[in-house]
Amino acid sequence: MFMSNGYGSAPGGAKFRYQTVDVAARVEGATPHRLVGILFEELMKALEIMAAAQRANNSVKAIDKQARASNILLALETSLDFRNGGEIALNLSRVYRECRRLVLSGGRDGKPELVDQARSHLAGIVEAWEAIG
Numbered sequence: 001m002f003m004s005n006g007y008g009s010a011p012g013g014a015k016f017r018y019q020t021v022d023v024a025a026r027v028e029g030a031t032p033h034r035l036v037g038i039l040f041e042e043l044m045k046a047l048e049i050m051a052a053a054q055r056a057n058n059s060v061k062a063i064d065k066q067a068r069a070s071n072i073l074l075a076l077e078t079s080l081d082f083r084n085g086g087e088i089a090l091n092l093s094r095v096y097r098e099c100r101r102l103v104l105s106g107g108r109d110g111k112p113e114l115v116d117q118a119r120s121h122l123a124g125i126v127e128a129w130e131a132i133g
Contacts, residue, residue: 051112
């Protein structure tokens with residue numbers, strides 16, 4: 001009902017616009033460390049919502065969050081500095097790639113437990129990143 005009036009979470013809806021403004025406000029003026037933190041927050045939120053949407057048989061929401069999580073994982077991987085980061089960057093790259101594989105497989109096969117597994121792999125990295133901050 002509300003979706004057609006611009007109040008839902010569909011692109012162009014009020015909820016979508018508020019979420020976009022929220023992320024933009026957090027990004028503006030953020031340090032590089034904080035920007036990565038924002039990516040981690042958005043990634044973990046997308047994975048949680050994707051798994052919940054799969055369990056609720058909401059394929060539209062699951063696909064949307066799968067795309068968001070995959071894009072964030074790719075952004076995190078491509079932002080790694082392999083020259084200066086050495087083995088840490090290499091290991092992070094491997095984790096991000098494995099998580100992307102789990103997210104894609106979980107979405108394709110309708111297995112939210114694979115998405116949960118990806119989220120679990122990332123939890124320690126996110127926690128360590130926040131502790132550095």
